[in-house]
Amino acid sequence: MNAQQLGENIKQRFAAKVIDFETLGSDQLYVTITPDSLVEVAEHLYQDQGCRYVINGGTDRRQQRDAFLITHFFAQDEEKIYIAVHTEVGADDPQVDSITPVIPAANWSERETRDMVGVVPVGHPDPRRLVLSDDWPEDLYPLRYDVAHDVHPPPAEGVAPERLEPPEGASVVPIGPFFPVLEEPAYFRVFVEGEQVVGADYRGFYSHRGIEKLGCSVLTYNQVPFIAERICGICGYVHSCSYCQAAERAAGIEVPDRAEYIRTIMLELERLESHTLWLGIAGHIIGFDTVLMQTWRMREPLMWLCEQITGNRKTYGMNLVGGVRRDIKPEIYGDLRGVIDKIGDEWAELAEAIPGDSTLMARLQGTGILTPEVARARGAAGPTARGSGLAIDVRVDHPYAAYDRVEVNKCVYDSCDNRARARVRLGGTIDSINIIHQALDDMPDGPIMAEIDEELPAGRQAMSAVEAPRGEVFHWVLTGAENRPERWRVRAPTYANLQCVPPMLVGNALADVPISIGSYDPCFSCTERMEVVDVNSGQVRVYTEEQFRAEYDQPGAK
Amino acid sequence: MFKKLCEKSFPKSLWVYHCNVGACNGCDIEVIDVLTPYYDAERFGIKLVASPRHADVLLVCGPVTRQVVPALKRLYEAVPDPKLVIAIGSCAVGGGIWFDSYNIVGGADTILPVDYYIPGCPPRPEAILHGVAVALGLAEKEIESVHLKQLLDRPESVPVEVESLYS
Ligand code: SF4
Numbered sequence: 001m002n003a004q005q006l007g008e009n010i011k012q013r014f015a016a017k018v019i020d021f022e023t024l025g026s027d028q029l030y031v032t033i034t035p036d037s038l039v040e041v042a043e044h045l046y047q048d049q050g051c052r053y054v055i056n057g058g059t060d061r062r063q064q065r066d067a068f069l070i071t072h073f074f075a076q077d078e079e080k081i082y083i084a085v086h087t088e089v090g091a092d093d094p095q096v097d098s099i100t101p102v103i104p105a106a107n108w109s110e111r112e113t114r115d116m117v118g119v120v121p122v123g124h125p126d127p128r129r130l131v132l133s134d135d136w137p138e139d140l141y142p143l144r145y146d147v148a149h150d151v152h153p154p155p156a157e158g159v160a161p162e163r164l165e166p167p168e169g170a171s172v173v174p175i176g177p178f179f180p181v182l183e184e185p186a187y188f189r190v191f192v193e194g195e196q197v198v199g200a201d202y203r204g205f206y207s208h209r210g211i212e213k214l215g216c217s218v219l220t221y222n223q224v225p226f227i228a229e230r231i232c233g234i235c236g237y238v239h240s241c242s243y244c245q246a247a248e249r250a251a252g253i254e255v256p257d258r259a260e261y262i263r264t265i266m267l268e269l270e271r272l273e274s275h276t277l278w279l280g281i282a283g284h285i286i287g288f289d290t291v292l293m294q295t296w297r298m299r300e301p302l303m304w305l306c307e308q309i310t311g312n313r314k315t316y317g318m319n320l321v322g323g324v325r326r327d328i329k330p331e332i333y334g335d336l337r338g339v340i341d342k343i344g345d346e347w348a349e350l351a352e353a354i355p356g357d358s359t360l361m362a363r364l365q366g367t368g369i370l371t372p373e374v375a376r377a378r379g380a381a382g383p384t385a386r387g388s389g390l391a392i393d394v395r396v397d398h399p400y401a402a403y404d405r406v407e408v409n410k411c412v413y414d415s416c417d418n419r420a421r422a423r424v425r426l427g428g429t430i431d432s433i434n435i436i437h438q439a440l441d442d443m444p445d446g447p448i449m450a451e452i453d454e455e456l457p458a459g460r461q462a463m464s465a466v467e468a469p470r471g472e473v474f475h476w477v478l479t480g481a482e483n484r485p486e487r488w489r490v491r492a493p494t495y496a497n498l499q500c501v502p503p504m505l506v507g508n509a510l511a512d513v514p515i516s517i518g519s520y521d522p523c524f525s526c527t528e529r530m531e532v533v534d535v536n537s538g539q540v541r542v543y544t545e546e547q548f549r550a551e552y553d554q555p556g557a558k
Numbered sequence: 559m560f561k562k563l564c565e566k567s568f569p570k571s572l573w574v575y576h577c578n579v580g581a582c583n584g585c586d587i588e589v590i591d592v593l594t595p596y597y598d599a600e601r602f603g604i605k606l607v608a609s610p611r612h613a614d615v616l617l618v619c620g621p622v623t624r625q626v627v628p629a630l631k632r633l634y635e636a637v638p639d640p641k642l643v644i645a646i647g648s649c650a651v652g653g654g655i656w657f658d659s660y661n662i663v664g665g666a667d668t669i670l671p672v673d674y675y676i677p678g679c680p681p682r683p684e685a686i687l688h689g690v691a692v693a694l695g696l697a698e699k700e701i702e703s704v705h706l707k708q709l710l711d712r713p714e715s716v717p718v719e720v721e722s723l724y725s
Pocket residue numbers: 230233315580581582583584585586619620621646647648649650654678679680681
């Protein structure tokens with residue numbers, strides 16, 4: 001089945017409810033449906049067509065159409081298709097049916113759309129604030145076109161986060177918002193009975209920097225990769241790559257072969273860097289600092305190599321719409337191979353030593369269980385999904401850059417615990433090294449930048465995904481006037497993976513909480529709320545501080 | 559004068575507490591890098607500590623986001639006197655590329671008194687080491703300070719009509 005056939009299937013089934021559909025190549029489908037059929041169509045895609053939920057995004061189109069555009073993105077991995085389901089809601093009554101009751105993975109993003117664009121998801125089980133600061137005014141929506149990117153509502157007093165009451169009989173262990181184990185701010189409050197975790201709450205989005213707004217209001221096409229790369233300082237290249245691919249696809253730009261190979265190599269170098277970093281941090285979390293020191297020692301030559309290639313250790317600044325800015329010169333192929341081979345040898349030793357270390361294994365085995373069902377329902381991505389037996393990897397399922405010309409090995413383990421997620425990364429690292437060698441072997445000569453017109457055409461759209469070290473990064477670009485995107489939607493893998501954390505923590509010993517969180521390799525700068533796991537029902541709900549307080553201050557509250 | 563004070567207050571080893579106030583992670587990773595074998599800041603007696611109450615120095619990375627402000631103020635108070643604050647990375651120095659975004663308050667010095675600035679995106683490990691060495695009086699400063707022109711007027715804490723914020 002290709003995108004065209006899938007579109008026809010949907011059209012046939014839902015008849016007049018499907019207003020229109022169009023395709024981009026054989027792998028991208030854009031369906032426009034009537035607002036009242038949204039839940040049906042979403043359920044059909046998710047249940048009957050076996051699609052995976054990606055994310056929701058809202059666009060303020062009042063300048064063109066007197067409406068807000070609500071889009072749900074899906075992926076059909078077996079058929080290699082990405083699907084965008086558009087529906088328009090009138091500007092005078094910005095409401096849309098929530099699909100969270102049928103697809104739990106839509107929970108956060110529907111609320112984000114409400115926060116940012118002001119379209120209310122009706123029937124959402126938990127329609128509360130998610131992204132914006134607690135003192136942000138109620139009805140000011142940053143992504144609307146008539147709100148300036150630099151609006152600064154005065155701070156309100158007295159809305160600083162308050163301490164929350166734990167459930168009855170349980171004690172609270174606060175972690176964060178600044179803590180030395182993970183480098184980023186996030187605030188977990190873990191509810192424990194004795195050593196046993198009975199619930200957790202999470203307050204995040206400390207790193208919300210308004211990136212999408214900047215990309216759609218002040219930057220131009222070729223400035224966006226620069227800021228996209230700074231979405232994340234560990235896997236920034238995946239974001240700039242994914243953005244550029246989406247913009248190129250939308251404008252119909254052919255990227256030269258050599259540029260595609262260079263992107264592939266840089267992406268894999270970044271994966272190597274990220275996995276070595278992760279293993280070190282994981283070691284540190286469980287109190288095994290030798291691992292931290294060893295892996296970071298191994299990683300350092302890689303940083304120097306990247307500097308040699310790109311001019312910077314991190315945030316490479318390599319991508320532009322149309323290609324890459326710097327060539328990988330044949331003179332340094334030798335150095336490149338040398339550096340990665342050395343890492344490969346040392347890594348192989350580590351990969352052998354780690355499963356043999358009984359203390360380490362005792363900390364990883366059987367802890368932080370994430371079942372495949374929860375993983376799918378919450379849209380888990382990357383090593384988190386592959387550690388739970390879901391064989392998804394964008395490099396294989398939806399090949400981009402030069403991945404259709406190299407051999408990629410999906411590393412899948414099904415023990416669903418911290419060990420499985422560690423093994424996925426241990427294996428993935430060796431695989432990355434092989435991919436780089438293959439790419440260097442077949443790298444064609446030629447230009448590295450496509451010739452492009454000054455202005456990209458407006459009103460076109462494209463999706464693009466890249467397999468980041470942490471999972472699928474997804475970008476959608478709708479081109480606009482003034483040489484900048486009208487809308488640029490980003491989904492980082494941690495956005496999905498983090499939604500799996502609270503159900504996974506329950507039932508663990510307190511000492512296993514940090515490594516369980518760490519095993520996701522969370523990256524909050526990409527993602528950024530507060531969640532409570534209801535102690536009795538295991539249901540996850542997300543609260544603002546105030547609602548939290550209100551709920552928990554009542555006598556006899558859970 | 560300040561240098562003397564430092565020499566007196568921090569004669570032996572510096573214990574640092576690192577906090578991310580909205581950074582992309584790039585700077586934070588380089589801070590850790592400084593502590594690992596190649597750069598090995600511990601040879602200068604610099605140690606990363608797990609609690610602000612044990613710290614002499616606060617390392618701040620990233621642009622200060624709106625959400626972080628109250629937590630950052632509390633964090634600063636938790637560090638015992640005398641203390642130093644070092645802003646690491648272009649974001650912490652002046653807000654970086656996000657400086658005027660709606661959710662960004664600005665560089666670290668909009669909230670805290672900052673003693674040393676280490677710019678770069680991210681700064682190289684050598685630059686971070688050099689900055690800390692300057693703070694310790696082990697190295698000399700190499701450039702003059704420049705006044706940033708980007709400073710913005712931010713509204714005071716008074717209620718406004720939300721309507722007026724739409725253009
Ligand atoms: S200075 Fe650069 S690397 Fe550091 S937090 Fe800011 S964007 Fe990231």
